[in-house]
Amino acid sequence: MKKIILGLSIVLMVVLLVALTPLFLTKFGSKLLSGTDELYILTSEEIPENTSTLYIAYTGSNQLQPQLFAIDGSEQVKVSGGYGQYKLASVVPLLQMEGKSEQETAAALARALGLPVSRIITLKEQIPQPATKSELVSVLYKSLFKQLTHFAIPREELLFLEAVRQAPILEVLPLNESQKAISRLLDLTAQVQQFSLCSVAIVNTTGEPGQARQLANMLERRGGRVVRITDTQVQSEQTILHYHAEASSCQSIISVVKTWFSKPLEISENSLETEKYRSQLVIFIGMDSI
Incomplete structure (x- = not known):
């Protein structure tokens, strides 16, 4: 029973x-x-x-x-x-x-x-x-x-x-x-307006062409504002993100950037680097990303 x-x-x-x-x-x-x-x-x-x-x-x-x-x-x-x-x-x-x-x-x-x-x-x-x-x-x-x-x-x-x-x-x-x-x-989401407040520069240090452009395309599809992409001969082993001290609006776009990478990112406040690239967020794509 x-x-x-x-x-x-x-x-x-x-x-x-x-x-x-x-x-x-x-x-x-x-x-x-x-x-x-x-x-x-x-x-x-x-x-x-x-x-x-x-x-x-x-x-x-x-x-x-x-x-x-x-x-x-x-x-x-x-x-x-x-x-x-x-x-x-x-x-x-x-x-x-x-x-x-x-x-x-x-x-x-x-x-x-x-x-x-x-x-x-x-x-x-x-x-x-x-x-x-x-x-x-x-x-x-x-x-x-x-x-x-x-x-x-x-x-x-x-x-x-x-x-x-x-x-x-x-x-x-x-x-x-x-x-x-x-x-x-x-483009219709509320986050887009916040994303657009953060200007982004992307620096490809890998020596592999197109890395910065691909990331820029993704961020722009998400509503981000990429103001500069460039390549450099100075290689970085790890992908690094620097944000401006007064750019609180960049925190949301950083969460989107993280989806692009398979390993933890080094993220820090560095106003000197952001001013150098005339942006509020600088992304250095490192060798760990390829």
Whole structure:
């Protein structure tokens, strides 16, 4: 009898989770999930060989609803760290197989996409390729239920689920069109005005051409104001950020810069360097970034 009661309790709990999760998102999700203003990537521990689509969620903010983007993953992109060219959809499985950390994988994806990737959500469940909206919802629900039964609140999955629920249809777009669409969306965020108050100079010390321009492109897509990019023969082993003593507005853009790099950055106040480059923030791209 006890086993029957326990079994019925589990079934009832699952039914309640299925019924109440949409209500939770509707009633309480706006408070729990607002104000993050980030980009999340969805992936799985079980990645099929025919992986063809990359799913990115803009997590929403106090001003904007979450949105979902499905990107054609068949396009070739350069993977940092000396890996060369790979299909976009293959970047995450490649780096997971290599044992790279989430920060290293997110930084490599940020460079491949030209966008600031904040988090990578890795599900235990396999994601169909390509997935319909209902299939993505189903996979995310399964992940949520497993974690909720252990009394965990999987905030990242909730954020992604809300973006999927808000999506009218899942239209797979080429990378360049997705970059433009996400840039237009990010231009509407409240952070853009604050980002624009911080003038940024980028100095490439690696000897590898294009490093400063790539970072500048990402920051400009995010609403940053890059006033100078340059190369120097004086190499720096570590990437260094110097900000002006009176430039409090630069702290927000620094958090975006961090998404571009796989290792901790040396960050310090140095008004002499910022004045030298006529900016409020100077980024010296070091050898540790390539």
